Amino acid sequence: MYECFGSQPTAWAGKTYAEIEEIAKQDGSILILPVGSIEQHGYHLPVSTDTICADALAHEGSQMVFDDIPIIVGPALWAGNSPYHVNFPGRIDVPFSHLVEFYEAMAASALETGFDALLFLNGHGGNHNAIGGASKAIGLEHPDIDVLAMTYFGLAAGFIDEIRDSDPGGMNHAGELETSLMMHLRPDLVRDDLIEGTHLNEPYTHAYDDMYEGGPLSVHRLEEEYSETGAVGDPEFASAEKGKDIFENLCAELTLLLEEIYEQNTE
Known part of the structure; x- marks a missing residue:
């Protein structure tokens, strides 16, 4: 089960x-900042789902390389940008421009300790552009530091088809993937008797249709246009077993990335 705040070795x-400084001063040191959101995830998942998943992956992946790589995981940044959830209760949102500035300020403060690399590990699709913009600004301000940003869903692209049972459109907001992960990481927070979602059938050919399907077209719609419950996808296909399989594979992919970052900063 997911560990409580501050208890992980990373x-x-x-x-x-002094312990933080000791890690930061080592050659090739890496700081991971998990990024999430507080927003509705249907009737069956908590509003902290994105933050929990990103934070858990950051710690577990880091612990797998902790003996060989100087690495630390900052407190999860729960603030996110979710304006399209405006008509659902439970959202604590930050405007996009403020969010970019917030990420920049948090990173700039943490990097004063002396890390060689920074990785934003994001768990909320709505933050994708914010962490991208922030990472570029941080990189310009800190030219000697490797600054990277990614949304963790992408790490599963190479293996997800071997695990999923839903058709394209089934892995979206609170769908098969996120529900499975939460069943594995925090089963105590999943309302099994309330699992319900709406399969995404996007009418635009070149628009996003799934976490792993879709094209370059961005379409603005409020979340209730996709689903009355707020869950978009097929959470009915989710299971703790799938969540464990997905999470372990995500951790393996993350460790490969962390090893690459370390190698790039110790050459």
Whole structure:
């Protein structure tokens, strides 16, 4: 089960300032900042789903390389941009421009300790452009630091078809993937008796249709236009077994990335 705040061996929040500095000063040191959101995830998942998944992956993947790579995971940044969920309760949102500035300020402060690389690990699709913009600005301000950003869904692209049972459109907001992950990471927070979603049938050919399907067209719609419950996809296909399989594969992919980052900063 997902560990509590600060208890992981890679947690910034559980260390003294001297311990953080010792990690940062080592050659090839990496800081991961997990990024999520607080927003509705249908009737069956908590509003913290995006933050929980990103934070859990950051810590588990880091722990797999902790003995060989100087690495630390900052406190999960729960603030996100979710204006399309405006008509659903439970959202704590930050305007896009403020969010970019917030990410920049948080990273700039943390990087003063002396890390060689920074990775934003995002769990909310609506943050994708914000972390991209922030990472570019941070990179310009810190030219000697490798600054990277990614949304964790993308790490599953190479293996997800071997695990999923839903058709394209089934892995979206609170769909098969996120529900499975939460069943594995935090089963105590999943309302099994309320699992319900609406399969996404996007009318535009070149628009997003699934976490792993779709084209370049961006279409603005409010979430209730896709689903009355707020869950978009097929959470009925989710299981804890799938969640475990997906999470373990995600961790393996993340460790490969962390090893590459380390190698790039120790050459």
